Amino acid sequence: MDGSGLPETRSTCPYCGVGCGVLLRPDGQGGLAVRGDPDHPANRGKLCSKGAALGETVGLGTRLLAPQIGGVDVPWDRALETVAARFSDTIAEHGPDSVAFYVSGQLLTEDYYVANKLMKGFIGSANIDTNSRLCMASTVAGHKRAFGTDTVPGTYEDLDEADLVVLVGSNLAWCHPVLYQRLMAARATRGTRIIVIDPRRTASCNQADLHLALAPGSDVALFNHLLTRIYEGGALDKSYLQHVSGFDAALCAAYADDLGVTGLDQEEVARFCQAWIGTEKVVTIFSQGVNQSTSGSDKVNAILNCHLATGRIGKPGMGPLSVTGQPNAMGGREVGGLANMLACHLDLENADHRAAVRGFWSSGPLPMAPGLKAVDMFDAVEEGRIKALWIIHTNPAVSMPDADRVARAIATCAFTVVSDVTAETDTARLADVLLPATAWAEKSGTVTNSDRTISRQRAVLPAPEWVRDDWAILAEVGRRMGWEAAFDYAGPAEIFREHVALSAIAGRFGKDFDISGLRDLDDTAYDALPPTRWPVSDAKDGGRFFAQGGFYHADGKARMLPLRWRAPAAKTDRRFPYRLNTGRIRDQWHTMTRTALSPRLSAHLAEPFVDIHPADAAEIGVAAADLVRLASPQGSAILRARLTEAQTPGQLFAPMHWTADYAPTGRIDAVVAGATDPVSGQPESKAAVVSAARF
Ligand code: SF4
Numbered sequence: 001m002d003g004s005g006l007p008e009t010r011s012t013c014p015y016c017g018v019g020c021g022v023l024l025r026p027d028g029q030g031g032l033a034v035r036g037d038p039d040h041p042a043n044r045g046k047l048c049s050k051g052a053a054l055g056e057t058v059g060l061g062t063r064l065l066a067p068q069i070g071g072v073d074v075p076w077d078r079a080l081e082t083v084a085a086r087f088s089d090t091i092a093e094h095g096p097d098s099v100a101f102y103v104s105g106q107l108l109t110e111d112y113y114v115a116n117k118l119m120k121g122f123i124g125s126a127n128i129d130t131n132s133r134l135c136m137a138s139t140v141a142g143h144k145r146a147f148g149t150d151t152v153p154g155t156y157e158d159l160d161e162a163d164l165v166v167l168v169g170s171n172l173a174w175c176h177p178v179l180y181q182r183l184m185a186a187r188a189t190r191g192t193r194i195i196v197i198d199p200r201r202t203a204s205c206n207q208a209d210l211h212l213a214l215a216p217g218s219d220v221a222l223f224n225h226l227l228t229r230i231y232e233g234g235a236l237d238k239s240y241l242q243h244v245s246g247f248d249a250a251l252c253a254a255y256a257d258d259l260g261v262t263g264l265d266q267e268e269v270a271r272f273c274q275a276w277i278g279t280e281k282v283v284t285i286f287s288q289g290v291n292q293s294t295s296g297s298d299k300v301n302a303i304l305n306c307h308l309a310t311g312r313i314g315k316p317g318m319g320p321l322s323v324t325g326q327p328n329a330m331g332g333r334e335v336g337g338l339a340n341m342l343a344c345h346l347d348l349e350n351a352d353h354r355a356a357v358r359g360f361w362s363s364g365p366l367p368m369a370p371g372l373k374a375v376d377m378f379d380a381v382e383e384g385r386i387k388a389l390w391i392i393h394t395n396p397a398v399s400m401p402d403a404d405r406v407a408r409a410i411a412t413c414a415f416t417v418v419s420d421v422t423a424e425t426d427t428a429r430l431a432d433v434l435l436p437a438t439a440w441a442e443k444s445g446t447v448t449n450s451d452r453t454i455s456r457q458r459a460v461l462p463a464p465e466w467v468r469d470d471w472a473i474l475a476e477v478g479r480r481m482g483w484e485a486a487f488d489y490a491g492p493a494e495i496f497r498e499h500v501a502l503s504a505i506a507g508r509f510g511k512d513f514d515i516s517g518l519r520d521l522d523d524t525a526y527d528a529l530p531p532t533r534w535p536v537s538d539a540k541d542g543g544r545f546f547a548q549g550g551f552y553h554a555d556g557k558a559r560m561l562p563l564r565w566r567a568p569a570a571k572t573d574r575r576f577p578y579r580l581n582t583g584r585i586r587d588q589w590h591t592m593t594r595t596a597l598s599p600r601l602s603a604h605l606a607e608p609f610v611d612i613h614p615a616d617a618a619e620i621g622v623a624a625a626d627l628v629r630l631a632s633p634q635g636s637a638i639l640r641a642r643l644t645e646a647q648t649p650g651q652l653f654a655p656m657h658w659t660a661d662y663a664p665t666g667r668i669d670a671v672v673a674g675a676t677d678p679v680s681g682q683p684e685s686k687a688a689v690v691s692a693a694r695f
Contacts, residue, residue: 010037012447012455013051014106014440015589017324018042018178019449020051021531024441024460031055032441032460041531042156042449048177049587049601054440056598058461064423064436066466076468079433083390084480086415090388091123096367100127100377100386103337104393105135105326108445108457110492111470112328113335113499115392116343118478119371120336121363122486126348126371127386129339131394132332133374133682135325138291140333140341141680142300143322146308146559148552149345150333151512153545154283154319155451155533160186161317164279166195168219168303169289169686173203174586176287176323176450180204193279195272197222198289199581200611200653201646210271213648214262216579216687217293221258221565222269223302228255229273230309240311243549246560247309258565276306281317288325288583292686295566297679305560314546323450325584330448334513334534335499339371340681344499344506345513356505361486373681374400375674382409390417392470393437395591397426398659401683403669404635419473422593426660426667436467440594443469445492446529452542453533454515456526471495493526507537512552514540568687569675572650576632576689578616581653582668583686588657596662608666610639611653612692617643620692627695630654632688635670638695652692656685 008023021040025033032055038045067079090098101119103112119128143150159165159182172180184207186192196208197219205211214222230236231249241247259269276282284307290299303320312318324330336343346353354366372380378400380386389410397407410416410430418431421439428434442463448454463469471492478487489495500518507514517536521529533542551558572579587604589595596602610628622628628641630652639654647653658666672688 009458009460010456011458011460012327013047013054014327014457015050016176017326017329017450018176019327019447019453019455020047020178021455022047022051022054026460030059030461032058040455042451042453043178046178046181049604050589050595053595053598053601056600057594058439058441059597060464062422062424062593062597063439063464064420064428064434065464066436068434070432076466079435080473080476080480083417083433084477087388087477088481090415094387096123096125097127097371098386099123099125099388100372100380100390102374102377102389102391102394102396103128103130105130105132105329105332106393107328107332107470108443108447108492109328109331109335109499110445110495111474112332112337113495114471114474114478114487114489116335116337117361118474118487120342120366121357121361122478122481122483124364124367126339126367126369127377128337128371129374129377130332130337131374131396131399132326132329133338134292134399134685135288135329136291136322137338137373137680137682138293138296138677139300139322140338141297141677142304145297145561146301146304147546149512151545151552152322152450152452153314154321155544156182158283158317158319158321159183161281162186162192162283163190163281163317164193164195164275166197166276166282166284167204168197168284168286169291170285170287170323171198171202171204171583172285172323173206175325175584177586179323193275195275199648199651210268210275212264212268212272214264216581216651217295217568218262218565219290219299220295220302220563221261222264223306224255224563224565225259225269226273226276226306227309230277230306233277235277236309237311241309243551244308244558244560245555246562248562255564261565280312282312283318284320285323286320287323289686291682292684294569294675294677294684296677296682298563298566301561302563305563308558308560314544319544321450328447330450330452331446334448339373342366344503345511346506346509353509356509357502360502360505363486373676375676375681375683378406378409381413386413388415389413390419391427392419393421395425395427395593395659397430398591398667399656399669400674401669401672401685402634402674403667419470424661425591425593435473437473438463438467438469442467446496451533453531455531456529491523493521493523496526497521510552512545569684570673570687570689572689576691577650578690578692579651580630580671580688580690581651581686582656582672582688583653585655585657588655590657591659592657592662605655608637608639608655608658608663608668609642610692611642611644611647613645613647613649614643615649616692617641620694622694629693629695630671630690632671632673632690634673637668637671638665652690
């Protein structure tokens with residue numbers, strides 16, 4: 001109970017991948033009192049500005065409150081029948097690969113599970129992808145290449161015990177603020193040193209001992225150089241290397257010469273290498289600056305190479321730690337909600353895995369090859385190869401790269417369904433059918449945060465009469481498409497139990513994702529489930545991975561990869577001379593459908609802007625607060641200029657959040673090209689090329 005003496009309900013924040021626990025108390029007038037849960041291991045009572053303002057975002061003013069077809073309210077029965085019939089007819093005429101789902105890291109694990117089962121198990125296509133493709137697909141690819149599976153080796157506790165924390169492409173202070181607070185607390189008590197590797201001087205640099213403003217996209221060259229210094233300095237852990245294959249001293253030395261492409265001062269690089277090599281307890285946190293790149297997978301593996309070479313992995317206070325952008329990006333990975341995954345970290349390309357999942361689901365044949373990843377999916381929509389598309393809790397008409405083209409593609413798709421909470425989004429306006437879904441405080445299920453902790457999200461507000469849970473909408477469409485028994489769920493607890501049972505099969509195949517220890521959860525125990533880090537089985541508990549090897553490649557060894565630096569796909573030239581980086585700001589979330597409802601969050605940075613170095617501004621005759629037009633081969637945006645020496649000359653930064661509703665000319669992803677990493681399919685959102693001129 002809080003000070004009011006009224007009962008509170010435990011739940012989780014719906015924003016970033018830190019996965020903070022919250023205590024919620026309805027105020028009886030549709031609002032909520034919110035405070036941090038002191039007993040949740042992720043945040044231990046703390047919240048950031050966004051989490052603290054959650055109570056201001058639960059009103060019904062912008063909600064989608066009834067199903068619509070062609071902009072007209074219709075009964076649920078008609079809407080669901082229309083969706084099921086159009087998908088069935090399209091599949092009958094054009095085959096299963098003519099339809100697609102584009103879903104979201106905002107979905108709860110139970111929603112995600114049903115969506116993946118419907119598409120891969122029963123429709124028989126792998127064309128389900130998620131906006132998490134834009135967030136951490138490169139990390140998934142890097143983990144799988146190095147470890148043989150998509151495992152986060154460490155935990156948040158490692159931040160409490162590390163002596164050096166390196167932030168690579170991560171503005172932790174703004175994008176994962178409670179983890180940053182945790183790091184600051186460790187720094188205050190044990191003097192943890194911090195090094196930031198980022199082209200921009202961000203808020204995370206304020207407390208850093210060293211900031212390396214490397215050239216965009218050059219991370220592989222820097223970490224190759226570190227690996228060479230590790231080798232030459234005698235810092236290899238030769239005992240640990242018995243668990244690793246692929247280390248090649250000659251190859252890594254050959255690439256050490258690439259360091260020049262980083263543009264970094266040699267002395268600063270030497271300080272970084274000395275600190276890294278000389279500190280056993282080192283955690284490397286990496287995020288979108290690493291992932292959102294055409295060499296994102298290689299960047300991840302370049303970081304993992306250094307941890308594997310030194311055996312600094314899976315032990316207290318040391319290891320690589322990917323921090324995800326969304327509240328349930330990890331849960332999506334666990335249920336296989338990406339086009340190249342199966343379920344429970346089983347492999348789509350493995351016939352035994354497919355057969356086991358097919359048997360478990362009593363489904364038809366599962367697809368044998370990956371489906372369309374996000375960028376390819378919208379290309380296929382544009383080309384007419386996808387003829388029925390279901391978009392769930394995401395706004396690709398704003399958030400996908402080349403957003404104008406994506407919006408045009410959706411508009412021309414033969415049949416588009418959008419499930420969402422918000423009535424008026426750039427994407428919802430393009431839908432043939434709109435399905436109103438329950439919002440964060442109205443729905444119940446589980447999410448998994450960046451350190452593998454599964455937490456319950458609990459309903460505390462009554463859902464409006466005409467909205468439904470996503471799992472229920474998906475299951476009802478599945479039943480109407482003819483698969484009654486497979487989608488006959490009573491509620492999220494039953495779905496979770498099925499997910500748990502499937503994970504036991506993954507465990508029998510020797511996979512890391514095994515939560516079979518939760519098999520006895522009845523509805524009451526599911527409701528009361530405390531935060532639980534996986535794995536949870538008879539053989540394993542939720543600790544760290546890989547301290548003693550035990551990797552998931554067939555030979556049980558990790559792989560170090562030989563990697564060569566590659567430049568970003570788009571090249572600057574006389575027409576487009578600036579490198580544009582895009583990202584989050586502290587107080588907004590994604591396309592602002594929720595955070596813009598809070599006056600105090602909107603007051604932080606009230607309009608879209610572009611950060612520009614004063615020298616660049618002078619060259620194009622721009623003063624502070626002028627409007628600047630950015631243009632690229634893809635499109636344009638008009639933004640307010642902020643002059644700052646935090647930017648390196650030649651580089652610009654603009655936030656990703658603004659939509660046509662809040663700033664008609666501020667949709668920055670209209671400017672960003674859709675170039676992708678060849679391994680992960682993740683787009684390069686941080687290295688577009690643009691022109692800039694006073695507007
Ligand atoms: Fe929510 Fe992330 Fe802030 Fe925690 S750090 S309160 S999960 S936005």
